[in-house]
Structure formats: C-alpha cells, structure tokens
Amino acid sequence: xxxxxxxxxxxxxxxxxxxxxxxxxxxxxxxxxxxxxxxxxxxxxxxxxxxxxxxxxxxxxxxxxxxxxxxxxxxxxxxxxxxxxxxxxxxxxxxxxxxxxxxxxxxxxxxxxxxx
Amino acid sequence: xxxxxxxxxxxxxxxxxxxxxxxxxxxxxxxxxxxxxxxxxxxxxxxxxxxxxxxxxxxxxxxxxxxxxxxxxxxxxxxxxxxxxxxxxxxxxxxxxxxxxxxxxxxxxxxxxxxx
DNA sequence: CGTATTCGTTTCGGGTCCGTATCAAGCTAG
DNA sequence: CTAGCTTGATACGGACCCGAAACGAATACG
Numbered sequence: 001x002x003x004x005x006x007x008x009x010x011x012x013x014x015x016x017x018x019x020x021x022x023x024x025x026x027x028x029x030x031x032x033x034x035x036x037x038x039x040x041x042x043x044x045x046x047x048x049x050x051x052x053x054x055x056x057x058x059x060x061x062x063x064x065x066x067x068x069x070x071x072x073x074x075x076x077x078x079x080x081x082x083x084x085x086x087x088x089x090x091x092x093x094x095x096x097x098x099x100x101x102x103x104x105x106x107x108x109x110x111x112x113x114x115x116x
Numbered sequence: 117x118x119x120x121x122x123x124x125x126x127x128x129x130x131x132x133x134x135x136x137x138x139x140x141x142x143x144x145x146x147x148x149x150x151x152x153x154x155x156x157x158x159x160x161x162x163x164x165x166x167x168x169x170x171x172x173x174x175x176x177x178x179x180x181x182x183x184x185x186x187x188x189x190x191x192x193x194x195x196x197x198x199x200x201x202x203x204x205x206x207x208x209x210x211x212x213x214x215x216x217x218x219x220x221x222x223x224x225x226x227x228x229x230x231x232x
Numbered sequence: 233c234g235t236a237t238t239c240g241t242t243t244c245g246g247g248t249c250c251g252t253a254t255c256a257a258g259c260t261a262g
Numbered sequence: 263c264t265a266g267c268t269t270g271a272t273a274c275g276g277a278c279c280c281g282a283a284a285c286g287a288a289t290a291c292g
Contacts, residue, residue: 165270202259
C-alpha cells in the first residue's frame with residue numbers, strides 16, 4: 001500500500017519538518033550532511049569515505065569535512081579498518097541514533113497532523 | 117484520514133528527497149532558505165521581512181540575505197509597499213512556483229515508491 | 233624488493249552564512 | 263516641525279563549505 005500525498009500535503013509536510021529543525025536549538029546540518037548522516041544510519045555497514053562519496057556523487061573532501069563536523073557533534077565516529085589500514089570505517093553512535101530517531105519522530109508527527 | 121508512516125518509511129522518504137536535491141545540479145538551498153521559500157509559497161500573502169523573521173524565529177538579516185540569494189535565483193521578488201513605504205513585500209515568481217512544484221512532485225514520487 | 237595505485241586527509245583561494253550592531257528612510261504623535 | 267519609533271538594509275568579524283590539487287600512509291604488483 002503506497003503512501004499517497006497530494007501536492008499541498010507534501011509541501012506542507014516538508015515545510016513543517018524544516019520549520020521544526022529551524023526552530024530547534026540544534027545547529028542545522030547542511031543538506032549534504034543530512035543526506036550523509038541518514039545514509040550511514042539507514043544503509044547497512046560498513047561505510048567508507050569512498051563509498052559514501054560515490055553514493056552521493058560528491059568528492060571525498062566533502063565526506064571528510066562532513067564527518068569532521070558531525071564527529072565533533074558526536075553523531076558519527078571514525079575507525080581505522082584493521083584489515084586494510086588505508087580505509088576508514090564510519091560507525092554510528094548512541095547520540096547519532098537518538099538524533100536520527102528524533103527526526104523520524106518529527107516526520108511521523110507532522111505527517112499524522114497533516115490536513116486531509 | 118491521517119497520513120501514517122513507520123519510522124523506516126519516514127526516514128527513508130526524507131533521505132531520498134534530500135538525495136534527489138544533492139544529486140540535482142541546482143545549488144542546494146539551506147534549511148532556512150527552504151523554510152522561508154515554502155512559507156512564502158504556502159502561506160497567504162502579504163509577506164514582509166519582519167513577518168517572515170517572526171514566523172521562523174530568526175533575525176531580520178537572515179531574511180534579507182535569504183531573499184538576496186533567492187532573488188538572484190529569481191525564486192522570489194521584492195516590492196515596496198506603497199501604502200507604507202517602510203515595508204517590503206515579498207512576492208512569488210513564475211520560476212519560484214515551478215521550483216516549489218518540482219519539489220512537491222519529488223516528495224510525492226518518493227512517497228509513492230516507499231517500501232511497505 | 234621498488235614502483236604504482238589506492239585511500240583519506242590537508243591545503244589553497246574563493247564564496248556564503250551567521251549574529252550583533254549600526255544605518256538611512258519613512259511614519260507618527262505631540 | 264521635530265523627536266521617537268519602525269522597517270529593512272548594511273558593515274563587520276568569524277565560522278563554515280566548496281572544488282581542485284597536492285600530500286603521506288598503506289597496499290598491490292611486477
């Protein structure tokens with residue numbers, strides 16, 4: 001059973017979730033950072049810099065810098081791959097799981113309250 | 117009939133729409149810019165700088181700069197209020213309507229293709 | 233071995249955004 | 263007419279992001 005939205009509903013949902021993020025005290029992540037974060041939390045591991053860059057069609061420095069920022073926020077963590085020490089494996093954190101979960105809750109709540 | 121989403125669906129929808137924006141050639145708008153744009157296109161006019169700043173709980177320079185950027189992209193336009201020439205009225209544009217409509221289409225498409 | 237290749241990071245110059253404070257123009261009331 | 267308020271724009275210093283290129287470390291391969 002597909003999820004069916006009318007144009008006004010789709011845009012209204014989008015806006016109310018964005019608005020919740022703007023009103024929140026938490027510093028906004030950029031569109032790219034958010035896409036990276038959700039990829040890490042929704043796609044199965046392992047996640048490498050190169051793999052993330054390919055999935056989003058961005059350059060590697062974009063991933064490195066995004067991980068710097070989100071790492072400082074404790075939303076993700078980095079670890080050397082002991083099997084091939086050139087690789088860096090990106091892992092989830094407790095704080096990041098909570099953060100992503102909260103976003104999901106917001107989307108669900110705003111979708112539920114959508115005018116019919 | 118409310119729109120019901122499960123956590124995985126909500127986050128998957130959010131990610132796929134963000135991903136579509138990242139992959140698109142169009143330069144990403146910031147979270148705030150997008151929230152401002154959708155407010156202009158979803159809420160009834162007239163829209164003033166002060167009013168938008170209050171609705172989003174941000175300072176006026178944030179609105180001014182966002183309108184500078186989005187104005188350069190032709191997504192919105194500014195006009196003096198002839199009744200009270202201190203005010204600036206923000207109006208929609210044809211390009212902006214198209215842009216917003218495209219976003220709505222993307223959301224609807226991604227929602228339809230969501231796994232059950 | 234030693235040379236190539238791969239991986240992630242860093243550097244560079246340039247651009248945008250932020251919050252605070254300040255500004256000029258326009259309105260309003262005494 | 264003028265003092266005071268409102269409105270939106272601007273200046274400033276600091277922070278972040280971008281793409282391209284160069285970099286060191288680790289691995290692959292002849």
